Amino acid sequence: MSEAQRKKYSDKDKNNIFDHEFMPHIDSMYNFAYRLTFDEDDAKDLVQDTYLKAYRFINSFEKGTNAKAWLFRILKNSFINEYRKKSKQPAKVDYQEVETYYNSENVDYSMTSDLRVDAVKDMLGDEISNALNSLAVDFRTVIILCDLEGFTYEEMAKILDIPIGTVRSRLHRARNLLKDKLRSYAGNMGYDTEEE
Numbered sequence: 001m002s003e004a005q006r007k008k009y010s011d012k013d014k015n016n017i018f019d020h021e022f023m024p025h026i027d028s029m030y031n032f033a034y035r036l037t038f039d040e041d042d043a044k045d046l047v048q049d050t051y052l053k054a055y056r057f058i059n060s061f062e063k064g065t066n067a068k069a070w071l072f073r074i075l076k077n078s079f080i081n082e083y084r085k086k087s088k089q090p091a092k093v094d095y096q097e098v099e100t101y102y103n104s105e106n107v108d109y110s111m112t113s114d115l116r117v118d119a120v121k122d123m124l125g126d127e128i129s130n131a132l133n134s135l136a137v138d139f140r141t142v143i144i145l146c147d148l149e150g151f152t153y154e155e156m157a158k159i160l161d162i163p164i165g166t167v168r169s170r171l172h173r174a175r176n177l178l179k180d181k182l183r184s185y186a187g188n189m190g191y192d193t194e195e196e
Contacts, residue, residue: 007059014058021067022054028149029071035144036079038133046082050075066155072145073159131181139174146171 033043053074061070145151157164
């Protein structure tokens, strides 16, 4: 968008747009961020970063257009940029902090996780989430945007910055991958998975 096309909103207009067009989507933004990051803190940081950028570049937003799609695009771009940065860094663990915690006198061992119990406890209710989360991020993203958030193909193409044909083919492939993952789970649980 050129400088001539860019809107000049007053502070009152900016706050009104932010409160009435951007903030109603905060829960959807968090859900999308969490599905991308699998971490509550990272998802909150990503949403906060998205809203900061949305306010900073609010003059690029055309009032009355699809604010949710505009915000999702900012979030998706922020995620990709952060993912690229993190993928170039080795993982960091503060072993000193872990050791200090477990050597302290007031550690409550009942609060520590028994991984076997946690794994079984969440297994049944979360199988669809697990199957979705196991998809590559490009496939997971199109399913989230279309099937969970209800965006049109055109909106998805703008959010993801890809052609509509690519959106359609990626969504078709993602749904088939998800169906295959869930079919094997259903078979393991004793359901008849033969296609008719």
